[in-house]
Amino acid sequence: MPYVLSSGEIADKQPWGIAKIVAMFWGILNFFFMFFRTLISPGSHARGDQYTQDFRGPGGGGSVHHVTSDADMAAQLKRAGSKLVVVDFFATWCGPCRMIAPYVEQMAAETPNVVFLKVDVNQCDGVAAQYSVRAMPTFVFIKNGRKVDSFSGADIEKLRVFVYRHC
Missing domain, CATH: 3.40.30.10 (Glutaredoxin)
Structure with a gap:
């Protein structure tokens, strides 16, 4: 499916395919999960x-x-x-x-x-x-x-x- 760039050129692929968006979503979700798990874990040094x-x-x-x-x-x-x-x-x-x-x-x-x-x-x-x-x-x-x-x-x-x- 063709894609029109802001400059008016026609490209063959979209720069943000669904696979990239899903991968970014899971990466961000994993980051927040690990961050908050560290904060609430017993004996965590992240809290000071x-x-x-x-x-x-x-x-x-x-x-x-x-x-x-x-x-x-x-x-x-x-x-x-x-x-x-x-x-x-x-x-x-x-x-x-x-x-x-x-x-x-x-x-x-x-x-x-x-x-x-x-x-x-x-x-x-x-x-x-x-x-x-x-x-x-x-x-x-x-x-x-x-x-x-x-x-x-x-x-x-x-x-x-x-x-x-x-x-």
Whole structure:
């Protein structure tokens, strides 16, 4: 069946056949189904629930402590002594922060001799300013009370390398 283009030319096929429309419909439907399934699934990190409490690694290993104030940060650093402290600066609205959060929990469970802290930059802006945090997530590595390294971005392998380098 001929088809007339807007320029007046005659084409043999329609640009939007029924098969293309049906395929697009199913693709969009699948996207929304997967998106909402992620939001309502138990234990979903898409809602940001993981930022509301301390994290306990499986098997009673290390944990990630959620820093609530500047004074809490100072107390945690003092308590850590000579251990390596990994500080995860995050924001609840940050997608990459949510993506890497389960891996930070897992690493805390695997390395109980390392202290893992999470700092919400919106809640503890003084701590974020002290360590010159400009992007999220930013990981700062502290040993004996001094900053030894840092990097920004949700790079799981880089985090692992930095932890074992300074451990």
